[in-house]
Amino acid sequence: MLYIKCPHCGMRSQNEFSYGGDATVKRPELDKEISDQEWDNFVYNRKSLRGKHWELWQHLSGCRQWIKVERDTATHEIFNTLKANEEIS
Amino acid sequence: MSQSFRLENIGLINRDKKLSFKFNGVTYYGYEGDTLASALIANGVHLVGRSFKYHRPRGFFGAGVDEPYAIVQLYRNGETEPNIKATEQELFEGLEATSVNCWPSVNFDIGAINNFLKIFLPAGFYYKTFMWPKSFWYKVYEPFIRKAAGLGVASTKHDKERYEHKYEYCDLLIAGSGPSGLASAYAAAKNGARVILAEDKPRHGGTLLTSEVNIGNQSGREWADGIISELKEMPNVIVKNRSQVFGYYDHNMLVMSERISDHLPKTKKFHPKQRLWYIRAKEVLISSGSIERPIVFGNNDTPGVMLSSAAKEYLKVYGVLVGRNPLIFTNNDSGYETAIEFKKNGVDPIILDTRKDPQSEIVDEAKNLGINIKFSHVVVAAQGYKKVKSADIAKISDDKEQLGKVESIKCDCICVSGFWTPTIHLASQSGNKTKFKEDIDAFVPGISKQNETTLGAANGSYVLEETLKSSFEAGQELSKKITNNDNEISFPNVAEKKSTTHDKFWCVPLPEGKNYKRFLDFQNDVSVSDVEIALKEGYRSIEHVKRYTTLGMATDQGKTSNLNGLQLVSNIENKVVPNVGHTTFRPPYTPVSIGAIVGREVGKHSKPTRKSPMHSWHEKNNAVFVDAGVWLRPRYYKQGNENLFEGSKREAKNVRTNVGVCDVTTLGKIDIKGPDAAELLNRVYTNAWLKLPVGKARYGVMLREDGIVMDDGTTTRISENHYHMTTTTAQAANVLSHLEYYLQLVWPELNVNVVSTTEQWAGAAIAGPKSRDLLQKLFPNSDVSNEGLPFMGFIEGDLFGVKARIFRISFSGELAYEVNVESDNGNFMWEKIMEVGYEFDIQPYGTEALSTLRIEMGHVAGSELDGRTIPYDNSLEGLLSKKKDFIGKRSLNREAFTAKDRQKVVGVVPLDKKTSIPEGSHLVKDSNAPLPNPKLGYISASCWSVEHDNPFSLAILKDGKNMIGEKLFVMSPLKNKVIPVEIVSSHYVDPKGERVRS
Known part of the structure; x- marks a missing residue:
């Protein structure tokens, strides 16, 4: 079971969180004209990376904040966690 | 015959407490502190089962978790449990056990005919033979094989026992309380670290219980007892026996199963049978020791052939002789220790040593005691069917290829020692890259991935002084990192006999003209020839060889067989063992009962049960309940002998003709506040929300980004910047997460707060042509006329002194209202509605009538909004705003959707x-x-x-x-x-x- 550092609450076990997908995907702005390809990339197309990966988790049974977690998908090592409003560098 | 193999003056059992037990229907006696195995051996019972494939007689091979043979069906307090190791099961008064895998009895087993058919049962036999004709597999082959093979029988009854889960955090988790575990635990505890010391067996001390060593002027066992009692007194230490750390998972999470009641005739009141511990440790010290390795020879599975360390343990811990004419077959000094113990207890052993001329203190001691030692000798084959009667032995050439003249000597047990295999399972599970250690012919932990250190015999160190020294240091160093304390511990003097090197010999060649079965894996009957066939047929990867031959796949997971299997593959392949590699070690290290894994989450406790504040009223009024997610909702209120169909029809009809009331507390409710609340709703829902006036509700549909309908419900504007959203019962949690996602990550600029208020409000839907009349009587001071409270209107009212929210919304398609009060007043509201509604012929209605009403009205609900449909599919396309963007809108012009x-x-x-x-x-x-x-x-x-x-x-x-x-x-x-x-x-x-x- 992963041990995730919530930037708001500290180290918590994985069973308090729910997974939320790729953290680097940006939703296109509202009312913006975009191509089908761009929209498909946002809705469907994901890289299933092996290795370091920024992903979203929600601290569902804790502070309910969405956080960003940098994790290795192969080894499960967690390198960094950020608050929702912090930019991935 | 009463405990005739029990010795008088040796052992750690409690002779004051005699226990009776039954095995295969026969009553025997043993003592408190015995295992089922030691008590049976004390009574001279060595035939306990039949092997998996050939149904050959099975005895005892080990004395602990490594036991491949002695698997029994256990009966305890009216319950039965399969596949219990007799070597682990502690004896209690009234214990009953039977053999598994034999029919009609262990003494006469029809399946043993397989033993004579063994040339037809080679590796991969099932794969090869039963594949044709295809239809026969289900009808003929599989049922037959299932009856003939397999181990114990699982109970089909509900398990009445209680199992618990526990979460624990510590600085150091130490798995195993042998010398290295004790030393490291002691050093770390003295340094102030929070320590958990876990021991699988009932007794702490590991090899110190059986070896002749001195630590600090005490015997090893006395030293261990002293350390344990000191640790138990320390507030920062948890000492656990009967507790197996069986799994090492990510981020230093380990799982341990504690057998709390398995050693008792029945579980004490309010106690669990077993407890599963989830332990998050900063550092893990693995001191799980070693398991003795067998030497492979002909008929090496005959009852009476066992590990030499097990024979020593039965003698020293339980005061039990495994035989009176023991033959010790060894390639190292460990066998001598067993022989010396026999000799000291009045039994004359014979030692066969594969080595030519070993020189060490232990060998000298055996010689001085006058023990008969035959160097350069091997056991070619054991003879005897249900018990060893004699052994064929021979001299072996220096190159270990040629056997001399085979002669027979009488013996009643053969104690084998093929050196030691470190128990690296936990380290390997943690991701450790193991390495092969040439001098011990075995794998040891290499590069750690997690915070784990392996010590002592588990790390391939077999010198006590070294083990203690490195363990004290490890405990000290690791705890220092955590606590910043640096308490020096004086290192005790250690007196032990020095050993010399072992002989890298593991398999006795077959004598000319003989075709003895030589077993590698004892539980699954995998022999040398099976592995040879697999390799001949082209299997190369050790993982494939394992699965094809079932080597190492049984309930003991090859604890005694893996390395010899690897040796054989590397010999045939002309490779060295490290190049063959070992199969993956996966948790659990030992079998874990399903009950322990499930814990308390059984039956209705497998999920929480949510009840509305009106639940007790429903119960009193004959509600038949139905699960709606985790909620219990009335399905219908039974009158007389009505069934569901009749009852729900009556209730629905009454709504259409008079008035009905339905508990709608379970609907998800989200309180939304903030200056940008309207803007959030406008983006989340498909229709327009910016112009909704205060005091009005609106129906809305929300989509996922892929255009699929996510949920629907009404949202009411309570005041300028305050909205009350309702969701379906099932989607309540998802919708809240959905809103939080957009507010926190996508549009953080919106100044809005959302919070679930599902449990804060009790809700009653009042529906039917007479509902307005009823409402007026409930709220005499409010104007609830069609003008005062029009469709989709909202007012606050006073319900006999209780503040209420009144929404004019309808799910049934009738004139209808929803009244919400604070949960604590829910029952009051409900009773008032029923009381005042009496004159209007009110009846409560359940979910079945609710469904009937909405279905015939054509109102879509969860069964249409099923995660596969878009608004058009549900005839909700009228709610799609053309003027503004919303979540999922861009997806709706996909070809399939249009x-x-x-x-x-x-x-x-x-x-x-x-x-x-x-x-x-x-x-x-x-x-x-x-x-x-x-x-x-x-x-x-x-x-x-x-x-x-x-x-x-x-x-x-x-x-x-x-x-x-x-x-x-x-x-x-x-x-x-x-x-x-x-x-x-x-x-x-x-x-x-x-x-x-x-």
Whole structure:
């Protein structure tokens, strides 16, 4: 079971969180004209990376904040966690 | 015959407490502190089972978790448990056990005929033989094999025992309380670290219980006892026995199973049987020791052939002789220790040593005691069927290829020592890259991935002084990192006998003209020839060889067989063992009972049960409940002998003619506040929200980004910047997360707060033509007329002194209201509604009537909004704003979503107006078309229309828009039904929606 550092609450076990997908995907702005390809990339197309990966988790049974977690998908090592409003560098 | 193999003056058992037990129906006696195995051996019982494949007689091979043979069916307190190791099961008064895998009895087993058919049962036998004809597998082969093979029988009864889970955090978790575990625990504890010391066996001390060593002027065992009692007194230490750390998971999470009651005749009141510990440790010290390795020779599975360390343990811990004429077969000094113990207890052993001329203190001691030692000798084969009667032995050449003349010597047990295999399972599970250690012919932990350190014998160190030294240091260093304390511990003097090197010999060649079975894996009957066949057939990867031959796959997971298997593969392949590699070690290290894994989450505790504040009223009034997610909701209120169909019909009819009341507390409720609340709703819902006035509710549909409907519900503007959102019961949690996602990550600039208030409000839906009259009586001071409270209006009112919110919204399609009060007042509200409603012939209605009402009205709900449909499919396209953007809008112009013949919700009526239509049935054009019959749609919800008094269903139908009036067939192969139907509008009742506005 992963041990995730919530930037708001500290180290918590994985069973308090729910997974939320790729953290680097940006939703296109509202009312913006975009191509089908761009929209498909946002809705469907994901890289299933092996290795370091920024992903979203929600601290569902804790502070309910969405956080960003940098994790290795192969080894499960967690390198960094950020608050929702912090930019991935 | 009463405990005739028990010695008088040796052992750690409690001779003051004699226990009786039954094995295969025969009563025996043992002592408190015995295992079932030691008590049986004390009584001279060595035949305990039959082997998996050939049904050969099985005895005892080890004395602990490594035991491959002695697996029994246990009976305890009216319950039965399969596949219990007799070597682990502690004896208690009244214990009953039977052999497994034998029929009709362990002494006469019909399956043993396989033993004579063994040339027909080679590796991969099942794969090869039973594949043809294909249909025979299910009908003939599999049932037969299942009867003939397999181990114990699982109980089919509900397990009455209690199992618990516990979460614990510590600085150091130490797995194993042998010398290294004790030393490291002591050093770390003295340094102030929070320590958990876990021991699988009932007694702490590991090898110190059986070895002749001195630590600090005490015997090893006394030193261990002293350390344990000191540790138990320390507040920062948890000492656990009967506790197996069986799994090492990510981020230093380890799982341990504690057997709390298995050693007792029955579980004490309020105690669990077992407890599963989830331990998050900063550092893990693995001191799990080593398991002795067998030497492979002919008939090496005969009862009476066992590990030499096990023989020593039976002697020193339990005071039990495994035989009176022991033969010790060894390639190292460990066998001598066992021989010396026999000699000291008045039994004359014979040692066969594969080595030519070993020189060490232990060998000298054996010589001085006058023990008969034959160097350069091997056991060629054990003789005897149900117990060893003699051994064929021979001299072996220096190159270990040639056997001398075979002679027979009498013996009643053969104690084998082929050196030691470190128990690296936990380290390997943690991701450690193991390495091969040449001098011990075994793998040891290498590079750590997690915070784990392996010590002592588990790390391939067999010198006590070294083990203690490195363990004290490790405990000290690791705890220092955590606590910053640096308490020096004085290192005790250690006195032990020095050993010399072992002989890298593991398999006795077959003598000319003999074809003895030489077993590698004892539980699964995998012999040397099986592995040879597998390799001949082209299997190379050790993982494939394992699966093809079942080497190392049994309940003991090859604890005694793996390394010899690897040796054989590397010999045949002309490789070295490290190049062959070992198979993956996966948790659990030892079998874990399903009960322990499930814990308390059984039956109705497998999920929480949520009840509305009115639950007790429903119970008192004969509600029949149904699970709605985690909620319990009344399905109908039973009157007399009514069934569900009759009851729900009565309730629904009463709503259409008088007035009904339904508990709608379970609906999800989200409180939304902030200056940008309207903007959030406008983006989340498909329709326009910016102009909703205060005091008004609006129905809204929200989509996922892929255009699929996520949820629907009404949201009411309570005040300028305050909204009350309702969601469906099922989606409440998801919708809240969804809103939080957009507010926190996508549009953080919106100044809005959302919080769930589902449990804060109790809700009652009052529906029916008389509902306004009732409402007026409930709220005499409020104007609830059609003008004062129009459709989709909202007011606050006073319900006999209780503050209430009144929404004029309708799910049933009738004139209807929803009244919300704070949860604590829910029951008060409900009772008032029933009391005042009496004169209007009010009846409560459950979810079944609720469904009936909404289905015949054509209101879509969860069965249509099923995660596969878009707004158009549900005839909700009128709610899609063209003027503004919203979540999922961009997806709606996808080709499939805009197709001319896109599916749409329709109504379905059987032509005979009688036959009920099963939900989930398919709609087809031609009921006689060849299969697969093209499917045009599916029935999403069915009811008995109370308005029309005939069956009515909703369906999602291809080109539904143009299908009204068509005649189709409903097919339900599951129910074997074909029903001719007519497609009608989904709005079967009040298609213009006049009633809700009346």
